[in-house]
Amino acid sequence: MNPEVRDPLVRPSEVSKRREVQQERSKERVPSQRGRDVVLEHLTAFYGDNPAVSGVSLHFKANDVTAIIGPSGCGKSTLVRCINRMHEEIPGTRVEGKVMLDDVDVYGPGSDPVAVRAAIGMVFQKANPFPTMSVFDNVAAGLRLTGKKGRDLNGRVESALKGAGLWEEVKDRLDRPGSALSGGQQQRLCIARAIAVQPEVILMDEPCSALDPQATLRIEELISELKTRYTIAIVTHNMQQAARVADSTAFMLNGELVEFAPTDKIFTNPSDSRTEDYVTGRFG
Amino acid sequence: MIGRPPLARLPDRLVKWGLAALSVGILLLIGFFFVRLYIEARPAFEKFGFFGFTFTNNWDVHAAHFGALPLLVGTLITSGVALVIGVPVAVATALFTTEFCPRRFRGPLAATVDLLAAVPSVVYGLWGFFVLIPKLRPAEQWFSDKFSFLPFVGGHVAGPSYFIAGLVLAIMIIPIVSAITREVISTVPTDQKEAALALGATRWEMIRMAVLPYSRAGITGAAMLGLGRAMGETIAATIVIGNAPVIGKSLFDQGYTLAAVIANEFGEAAADPLHRAALIAAGLVLFVMTLIVNAVARGIIVRGPARERGTASEAFGATG
Amino acid sequence: MTAIAAIATRRRRQDRVARGLLALGTMLALIPLALILYYLIVKGIGAWSWSFFTTDPTGSFFGDPGGIKSAILGTIEIVGLATALAAPVGIGVAIWLVEYGKSNPVATAVRYFIDVMTGVPSIVFGLFIYITLVLSGIGGTFAGWKGAVALALLALPIVTRSAEVVLVLVPDTLREAGLALGAPRWKVITRVVLPAALPGIVTGVLLAVARAAGETAPLIFTATIVKTSSFDLGAPMNSLPAQIFSDVGQAQDRLVTRAWGAALTLVALIFLFTTLARLFARRSAVR
Numbered sequence: 001m002n003p004e005v006r007d008p009l010v011r012p013s014e015v016s017k018r019r020e021v022q023q024e025r026s027k028e029r030v031p032s033q034r035g036r037d038v039v040l041e042h043l044t045a046f047y048g049d050n051p052a053v054s055g056v057s058l059h060f061k062a063n064d065v066t067a068i069i070g071p072s073g074c075g076k077s078t079l080v081r082c083i084n085r086m087h088e089e090i091p092g093t094r095v096e097g098k099v100m101l102d103d104v105d106v107y108g109p110g111s112d113p114v115a116v117r118a119a120i121g122m123v124f125q126k127a128n129p130f131p132t133m134s135v136f137d138n139v140a141a142g143l144r145l146t147g148k149k150g151r152d153l154n155g156r157v158e159s160a161l162k163g164a165g166l167w168e169e170v171k172d173r174l175d176r177p178g179s180a181l182s183g184g185q186q187q188r189l190c191i192a193r194a195i196a197v198q199p200e201v202i203l204m205d206e207p208c209s210a211l212d213p214q215a216t217l218r219i220e221e222l223i224s225e226l227k228t229r230y231t232i233a234i235v236t237h238n239m240q241q242a243a244r245v246a247d248s249t250a251f252m253l254n255g256e257l258v259e260f261a262p263t264d265k266i267f268t269n270p271s272d273s274r275t276e277d278y279v280t281g282r283f284g
Numbered sequence: 285m286i287g288r289p290p291l292a293r294l295p296d297r298l299v300k301w302g303l304a305a306l307s308v309g310i311l312l313l314i315g316f317f318f319v320r321l322y323i324e325a326r327p328a329f330e331k332f333g334f335f336g337f338t339f340t341n342n343w344d345v346h347a348a349h350f351g352a353l354p355l356l357v358g359t360l361i362t363s364g365v366a367l368v369i370g371v372p373v374a375v376a377t378a379l380f381t382t383e384f385c386p387r388r389f390r391g392p393l394a395a396t397v398d399l400l401a402a403v404p405s406v407v408y409g410l411w412g413f414f415v416l417i418p419k420l421r422p423a424e425q426w427f428s429d430k431f432s433f434l435p436f437v438g439g440h441v442a443g444p445s446y447f448i449a450g451l452v453l454a455i456m457i458i459p460i461v462s463a464i465t466r467e468v469i470s471t472v473p474t475d476q477k478e479a480a481l482a483l484g485a486t487r488w489e490m491i492r493m494a495v496l497p498y499s500r501a502g503i504t505g506a507a508m509l510g511l512g513r514a515m516g517e518t519i520a521a522t523i524v525i526g527n528a529p530v531i532g533k534s535l536f537d538q539g540y541t542l543a544a545v546i547a548n549e550f551g552e553a554a555a556d557p558l559h560r561a562a563l564i565a566a567g568l569v570l571f572v573m574t575l576i577v578n579a580v581a582r583g584i585i586v587r588g589p590a591r592e593r594g595t596a597s598e599a600f601g602a603t604g
Numbered sequence: 605m606t607a608i609a610a611i612a613t614r615r616r617r618q619d620r621v622a623r624g625l626l627a628l629g630t631m632l633a634l635i636p637l638a639l640i641l642y643y644l645i646v647k648g649i650g651a652w653s654w655s656f657f658t659t660d661p662t663g664s665f666f667g668d669p670g671g672i673k674s675a676i677l678g679t680i681e682i683v684g685l686a687t688a689l690a691a692p693v694g695i696g697v698a699i700w701l702v703e704y705g706k707s708n709p710v711a712t713a714v715r716y717f718i719d720v721m722t723g724v725p726s727i728v729f730g731l732f733i734y735i736t737l738v739l740s741g742i743g744g745t746f747a748g749w750k751g752a753v754a755l756a757l758l759a760l761p762i763v764t765r766s767a768e769v770v771l772v773l774v775p776d777t778l779r780e781a782g783l784a785l786g787a788p789r790w791k792v793i794t795r796v797v798l799p800a801a802l803p804g805i806v807t808g809v810l811l812a813v814a815r816a817a818g819e820t821a822p823l824i825f826t827a828t829i830v831k832t833s834s835f836d837l838g839a840p841m842n843s844l845p846a847q848i849f850s851d852v853g854q855a856q857d858r859l860v861t862r863a864w865g866a867a868l869t870l871v872a873l874i875f876l877f878t879t880l881a882r883l884f885a886r887r888s889a890v891r
Binding site for chain 2: 726
């Protein structure tokens, strides 16, 4: 095993430079401790009899960004959808193992998937704002479920849009349909919708894969800001993206967790040869 | 030069133009029928004027005066009742089938509801007359007495009535409204539903947020198709509505519809040209009404996947 | 402190109430079906007997009313003729729409009007035929074949639409393979496309038969209601729906019983064809 990876796709100097910039930024904000730890214990997810995820144990640290990388079909999306209990919405599926949100097992006997999903938000691969709703109504959708109204509602919508970096662009057209925005704006609208209900964890399933580089960059910057308030897990097939935004990275292959380590280590000095093969582009 | 001798190409041409002629012929046939209908109906329109015929409240066969307003009103009332009762039930059934029913029962449940469309109209009339009317009379009389302060309620309940006709029509339109609604609801993109669920919505909240707003147009179209069906329904209506050529004062009074009058008075009109023309004129009015409703409905309903899968269920369109 | 806040009971209750209402609505749709089938069987079976199916209605009000033989025969003949008319024409139009007309304006118009035809009340079809064939006195007044033509008009859009749907589903690669072999267009259609679409076309025809068999309104102006069995489609002819309609109007118990028996027969026939159609539909989906 080489201590230094030859020809990594991501150069070590790049990685450390970006980490420095991010650390500077995060030092400027007061950490508000909103995020929580998420711990997966032997998580196995089935489609019928087929395990798409096998025995994964993983620790998402509070207020950190954890990236999950791996080739297509390795189970990374399925893994993340198990965390907010979306996987079970597909017929014929089953989940075994535990997902601990601090001290509560999300799959525990008394656990309500609806409540879980309010505490763990999700941003999807393709932006999916509600087409029949305006920008405002989209962001307010989750809030209205819990009965928020009037000025309280308006305030929360505004702060959610600000938190998603979209406020300046839409503040004069809040009543326009959500689908009238550009792709990148729509995705930020979905982020605003997710953070409006003040979850503790935000799951992102390849949020930038349908966006152009500029929009992608804006969202990556957003992620760095958001992590001060939330725990973030991001699935990505783009290794450079993982290197740019994530504190820790998990590498999955064939439903199993191969390696989990701080991002620099994964990209510069991975312990497992499979990880090394993947990050140097030998497959995937 | 590569080619086929002209004679060999003949069958192809024959087939192509023959089938084209057939298809265009159908178009022409419809137009032709429309014209003939109008010609045969004209004596009635000439005698009473178009508006006189359609909107005068006086259908008196003996006096040879034909004002079709009671028929028109009867058609509208019974169709209205059919919509009010039938559409909510149909939409509820569609929602239940697609969103709440356990997967393996979905097909059988849908097939069973669709069976309602396989029952012929005359059987609905038979059942409505000998089962519904006697069984519902006490309840109708109670309602009529209790709520007589409401407009259009009160008085003696004889048996056949606008209400019974509307109820039978409601049952008859459930299969088509439900089938189309099912199609429309199942085209709601999954990512919309997931977006709602991921926000922490209960199943019903998800339906309210993602499914219903998306399906609104399609469901309206389905309801309009149901309306068209109810308006054109003849045999079941004529058996249970009482065939009284007046505008009833109560929902439980006997009445008449445009379609029922044709079926009912046909025999005696054979010898009387004016009566016959009046009946045909009523048919023309009915035809035009259903054409408009159906055209609007089809304009609203999303075409494509909904249309293809809807074919089998829409095929059950018994109206008479 | 637990990490997950519970959902408000009000929302849980709303969800439960909604589920209950939807289930109730579904019950409301199914109960009439159950009741109709129940009464059909209970009241209809009593009328069934050997003589019920083998004797003609006598037309006498008191005394023996007779059976429904002429009605069954008439339905078979009239619906048979109607199918023989509607199926080839309907399939032909569908072929033209899919293989030749495609999206040109004429084809679009034809498609639109065929669609419109599905919404036309059946009594209007009866009126059409009455005006053009009965009033004009072509071949006498009422006749079985005229009723068949009216039913064929009704059945035509059903056949065309289901045929069109399955013809469109036949992959173009199949057509191209046939044409590439040098076969003329019409041969590709008859030898390649039609066989591939056959189960779906049969489904459409069966559905059309089921629909036509149950129609009353078109027949009362065209084939009218008679008592005797006949094989002469050129004369007035009885049919199950017409017979039931006639008996319902009589206030005599034995006639009403016969009406129930005939209704049960008719519904059994229609359900049979409907089920056959669904079986064929499943066969065409599993390919």
